[in-house]
Amino acid sequence: MKFPGSVLISLVLFMSETAAALCLSTDYHDTGNRMWQTLTLLFALFPCALVQLSLVFIHRDVSRDRPLVLLLHLLQLGPLVRCVEALYIYFRAGRVEDPYVSITKKRQMPKDGYSEEVEKEVGQAEGKLRTHRSAFSRASVIQAFLGSAPQLTLQLYICVLQQEVTVARSVFMVLSLLSIVYGALRCNILAIKIKYDDYNVRVKPAAYLCIFMWRSFEIATRVTVLVLFGSVLQIWVFAVVLVNFLGFFLYPWILFWLSKSPFPENIEKELSRLGTTIVLCLLTFLYAGINMFCWSAAQVELSDPDLISKSQNWYRMTVYYIVRLMENAFLLLMWYVYRTDFYLYVCAPMLFLQLLIGYCMGIFFMLVFYQFCHPCKKLFSSSITEALLSCFKILYFICQHHKSTLLTGKVVMKSENTDEARGSSKTIDSQNRNTHQSVSSNA
Numbered sequence: 122m123k124f125p126g127s128v129l130i131s132l133v134l135f136m137s138e139t140a141a142a143l144c145l146s147t148d149y150h151d152t153g154n155r156m157w158q159t160l161t162l163l164f165a166l167f168p169c170a171l172v173q174l175s176l177v178f179i180h181r182d183v184s185r186d187r188p189l190v191l192l193l194h195l196l197q198l199g200p201l202v203r204c205v206e207a208l209y210i211y212f213r214a215g216r217v218e219d220p221y222v223s224i225t226k227k228r229q230m231p232k233d234g235y236s237e238e239v240e241k242e243v244g245q246a247e248g249k250l251r252t253h254r255s256a257f258s259r260a261s262v263i264q265a266f267l268g269s270a271p272q273l274t275l276q277l278y279i280c281v282l283q284q285e286v287t288v289a290r291s292v293f294m295v296l297s298l299l300s301i302v303y304g305a306l307r308c309n310i311l312a313i314k315i316k317y318d319d320y321n322v323r324v325k326p327a328a329y330l331c332i333f334m335w336r337s338f339e340i341a342t343r344v345t346v347l348v349l350f351g352s353v354l355q356i357w358v359f360a361v362v363l364v365n366f367l368g369f370f371l372y373p374w375i376l377f378w379l380s381k382s383p384f385p386e387n388i389e390k391e392l393s394r395l396g397t398t399i400v401l402c403l404l405t406f407l408y409a410g411i412n413m414f415c416w417s418a419a420q421v422e423l424s425d426p427d428l429i430s431k432s433q434n435w436y437r438m439t440v441y442y443i444v445r446l447m448e449n450a451f452l453l454l455m456w457y458v459y460r461t462d463f464y465l466y467v468c469a470p471m472l473f474l475q476l477l478i479g480y481c482m483g484i485f486f487m488l489v490f491y492q493f494c495h496p497c498k499k500l501f502s503s504s505i506t507e508a509l510l511s512c513f514k515i516l517y518f519i520c521q522h523h524k525s526t527l528l529t530g531k532v533v534m535k536s537e538n539t540d541e542a543r544g545s546s547k548t549i550d551s552q553n554r555n556t557h558q559s560v561s562s563n564a
Contacts (some may be wrong), residue, residue: 122214125207126218127307131257134300135172135264139165141293148289162276168268171258171403173199178400179256202258204236207253214246223248227321229498239321258307265304266410271296271342277348284463298341298489305336305415312418316431317497324496328380331490338483339415342449342476350452353459361452362413369409373421382424403426416487433501443486449480 142165149158164349173194180203223244229237243251255559280286309332314322386397404421411417416438416517422430453473460469491498 122211122250125211125250125253128204128207128253128257131261131264131307132200134261134296134303135200138264138272138293138296138300139169140270141289143295145276145289145293148287157275157279159246161272164268164272164275168264169197171263171267175260175263176200176203176256179259180252184310191278200257203253203256207250210246210249210253214244214250228319229321230497255311258311261300261304261307262311262411263304263407265301266414267407269297269300269304270340270410270414273301274344274347277344280352281348281352281463298337301340301414302333302336305340305411305418306332308411309336309418312420312429313495313497315419315427315429316433317500320500322496322498325494328490328494331486331494335483335486335490336415338479338486342479342483343414343445345476346449346452346456348354349456352463353456353461357455365413366409369412370405373405373408373423377423380424385423385426387427401428412441416445442487446477446480447483450477453477 142161146158146161146165149155149161162479176199177191177194189198193199225241225243226238227241229239273294276290276297280290280294306329310324313324347358347362350361384397385401386394386396392400401423405423406417408417408421420430420434420437421428425431453476457469457473495501
């Protein structure tokens with residue numbers, strides 16, 4: 122039985138970030154910055170409430186009649202109680218034999234084109250630990266992208282406005298960045314386990330390292346770009362955020378409407394149609410929050426029974442990163458054009474180049490992960506490099522077609538101009554002849 126290390130890491134990040142947010146909000150209150158205090162508390166308490174709801178929902182505590190656990194969740198102590206419960210189950214598992222054992226069948230990764238199916242006995246203790254790991258993984262994703270990501274953006278923006286980086290704020294920003302990267306990592310692992318649920322998936326340390334580097338570069342550069350753009354064009358940054366958020370929020374609903382699938386009713390038996398709609402809206406809300414800062418490894422598909430797309434769509438991922446790179450470059454260009462006197466002592470071209478290179482480094486580690494370190498790369502029907510090459514071929518074809526149309530237009534214009542010149546020269550010659558004839562007749 123594996124030690125619930127992911128549960129412990131999630132709890133440590135959750136508790137430390139919440140404590141740092143409360144301490145920093147106290148500092149803002151002492152200095153009279155009420156707006157910064159309110160926003161800091163909002164980005165700290167809102168994800169806390171969602172984390173409590175997700176833990177209660179996954180463990181089905183409402184139907185199990187556990188009033189004490191529900192009370193602790195109302196007091197925002199749910200993650201602490203769940204972690205203690207998971208550790209108690211782990212250390213007690215070896216002492217008492219499980220009277221009930223279930224048998225699960227998992228397929229091994231194919232070797233030489235052959236995949237072997239293996240049966241494994243799973244006791245009650247191990248099943249409960251799996252539920253705890255799954256619940257904390259989802260809670261880490263919620264905490265990362267609905268709390269830590271806006272919190273990091275806010276604190277970095279305050280640093281730019283005040284032209285000062287305090288120790289408390291720098292520690293808080295480091296904790297927020299670690300929480301976001303860890304949440305993105307858990308999102309990647311969750312997506313792999315959901316898509317390849319029939320297989321026994323083992324993620325190697327090299328894969329964890331690649332995901333960590335990929336997400337670190339991607340998220341850090343994205344947050345920095347948004348903060349720089351917002352520091353010079355405060356109103357327009359809200360438009361950028363709103364368009365991104367609404368686009369990704371409505372995208373799964375548009376696909377669901379186009380698929381003409383029936384409304385999903387199998388999420389939870391005790392939920393009404395209104396409750397199911399609220400849960401789906403919260404899911405797409407989280408999906409939009411993830412895609413605001415990085416690529417969501419788990420693609421929401423409302424027509425699927427598991428609500429997650431199990432197909433590996435390389436083209437969608439390629440289009441996302443191409444558009445996001447162009448957007449980051451455009452936002453940095455706007456920052457460079459409209460930068461204020463504060464940035465006179467900053468080498469703007471170098472910062473521009475460093476941020477673009479940082480985002481490209483994130484894409485590089487993503488390619489390394491999917492090409493060499495993905496635990497299920499043997500099951501891919503095609504690789505991401507093939508998708509990239511095909512997309513570049515399409516772009517090259519479009520560019521060539523555009524060039525050919527331009528050249529054709531230029532040739533047509535030249536021919537028309539030549540015909541006009543010839544026609545004008547002919548008219549001039551005829552006029553000269555007529556003038557000469559009239560002169561000679563008069564003579």
